Amino acid sequence: MDFQFTPEQEMLRTAAREFAENEVAPRVAEMEKTGRFPMELIKPMGEAGFFGVTIPVEYGGLGLGYVARLILLEEIGRVSAALAMALQVFHLGVEPIVAFGSEEQKRRLLPPLARGERLATVAVTEAGGGSDPSSTKTVARFEQRSEGDGYVLDGRKVFITNAHLADVQVVLTKTKDEPKEFTAFIVERGMAGFKPGREEHKLGLLGCDTGEVIFEGCFVPVANRLGNEGDGLKTALKAISEAGRSGMAGVSLGLLRACVETAGAYAAKREVSGRPLNRYQGIQWKLADLVTDRDAATLLSYRACWLKDQGKRCDVEMATAKYFASEAAIRAAKLAAEVLGGYGYMEEFATQRYLRDRQLMIPSAGTSDVMRMVIARAATP
Numbered sequence: 481m482d483f484q485f486t487p488e489q490e491m492l493r494t495a496a497r498e499f500a501e502n503e504v505a506p507r508v509a510e511m512e513k514t515g516r517f518p519m520e521l522i523k524p525m526g527e528a529g530f531f532g533v534t535i536p537v538e539y540g541g542l543g544l545g546y547v548a549r550l551i552l553l554e555e556i557g558r559v560s561a562a563l564a565m566a567l568q569v570f571h572l573g574v575e576p577i578v579a580f581g582s583e584e585q586k587r588r589l590l591p592p593l594a595r596g597e598r599l600a601t602v603a604v605t606e607a608g609g610g611s612d613p614s615s616t617k618t619v620a621r622f623e624q625r626s627e628g629d630g631y632v633l634d635g636r637k638v639f640i641t642n643a644h645l646a647d648v649q650v651v652l653t654k655t656k657d658e659p660k661e662f663t664a665f666i667v668e669r670g671m672a673g674f675k676p677g678r679e680e681h682k683l684g685l686l687g688c689d690t691g692e693v694i695f696e697g698c699f700v701p702v703a704n705r706l707g708n709e710g711d712g713l714k715t716a717l718k719a720i721s722e723a724g725r726s727g728m729a730g731v732s733l734g735l736l737r738a739c740v741e742t743a744g745a746y747a748a749k750r751e752v753s754g755r756p757l758n759r760y761q762g763i764q765w766k767l768a769d770l771v772t773d774r775d776a777a778t779l780l781s782y783r784a785c786w787l788k789d790q791g792k793r794c795d796v797e798m799a800t801a802k803y804f805a806s807e808a809a810i811r812a813a814k815l816a817a818e819v820l821g822g823y824g825y826m827e828e829f830a831t832q833r834y835l836r837d838r839q840l841m842i843p844s845a846g847t848s849d850v851m852r853m854v855i856a857r858a859a860t861p
């Protein structure tokens with residue numbers, strides 16, 4: 481067993497940490513104030529290869545895989561969960577194209593995505609419920625046209641990350657009124673009948689765009705169908721269960737690290753009744769719980785991503801990692817805020833942001849209830 485990162489992975493961690501501290505940290509207050517995504521970071525993130533970390537080298541990416549992506553999300557998430565969330569969903573939008581796209585789709589779409597010249601997302605959730613994608617109502621009707629055959633999409637997706645920024649969206653639709661007849665399409669900005677809808681106002685993750693995307697008679701050429709008709713559920717579920725869940729584990733790891741560091745530094749400095757806080761056993765227990773949760777979440781998450789990089793089955797391990805890391809982030813934000821006492825609730829300390837950001841770790845890419853359903857299946861003969 482080898483717990484060592486490769487020199488390449490260590491270099492990525494250093495680059496991501498420096499970027500997070502030098503470029504992202506100074507923008508967090510503005511993101512919190514305006515709720516706006518920092519567009520000026522897209523170019524340097526593209527140049528650093530952050531968008532293309534999982535895109536194979538032959539399509540312009542770094543081709544470093546999912547352990548490397550986890551390192552990246554952990555480092556960005558340590559400084560801004562909002563930016564890490566936007567990046568994780570970008571990778572999630574790219575994954576179905578890498579895994580199921582035709583050669584033509586990969587050659588056309590992946591290089592500009594890897595450079596950050598175009599942004600991506602995945603649009604599965606609808607107002608009728610996100611836990612069960614088979615309840616999808618967005619329809620795609622095949623249509624023959626003189627300019628070339630295609631599909632006409634009608635429907636509305638909700639809670640979509642990067643909804644207003646993405647140029648490329650992988651969209652799950654129903655192609656026939658039969659239980660398993662779902663098909664995924666790549667919808668591109670500029671296609672008539674496609675537009676972003678309402679922007680959501682959220683409790684946290686400020687600076688990460690979330691909203692609706694609307695399809696009204698949106699014509700998508702056959703060349704933008706992902707896989708065959710009827711493959712959609714398989715395509716979407718594989719991407720969500722692997723890229724989506726490991727991505728949320730990565731954002732959660734970042735939050736866990738931030739909580740340990742913020743609480744640890746404060747407890748070492750703050751004196752109460754003549755002694756630093758970290759000399760009190762009650763505070764030590766909180767710090768110990770924070771570190772233990774961080775490390776357990778780290779091991780589960782890297783195991784799951786290592787399995788994916790080896791091309792091994794990893795659906796249960798991804799669910800375990802996502803379940804544990806996201807619930808640990810919930811616990812960690814509460815503990816970190818408690819260590820800071822009254823200051824933990826004040827604007828000048830990051831713990832109030834962690835308390836608002838943490839709740840999103842649960843629903844995105846599947847709630848804890850859904851994770852437990854997946855995990856329990858592994859225990860059932």
Ligand SMILES: Cc1cc2nc3c(=O)[nH]c(=O)nc-3n(C[C@H](O)[C@H](O)[C@H](O)COP(=O)(O)OP(=O)(O)OC[C@H]3O[C@@H](n4cnc5c(N)ncnc54)[C@H](O)[C@@H]3O)c2cc1C
Nearest residue numbers: 602603604605609610611639640641843844845846847849
């Ligand atoms: C900020 C944000 C960003 C998001 N980004 C995206 C995105 O980019 N793309 C995208 O497609 N979606 C996105 N989502 C949607 C997310 O995936 C869904 O919120 C999630 O799947 C849950 O769906 P729901 O919100 O409709 O809850 P519901 O499915 O209505 O669930 C409500 C409650 O019921 C529980 N529940 C549901 N089914 C069961 C069951 N069988 N047994 C026990 N309990 C159950 C759930 O755990 C939950 O507690 C995002 C959501 C948020 C909040």
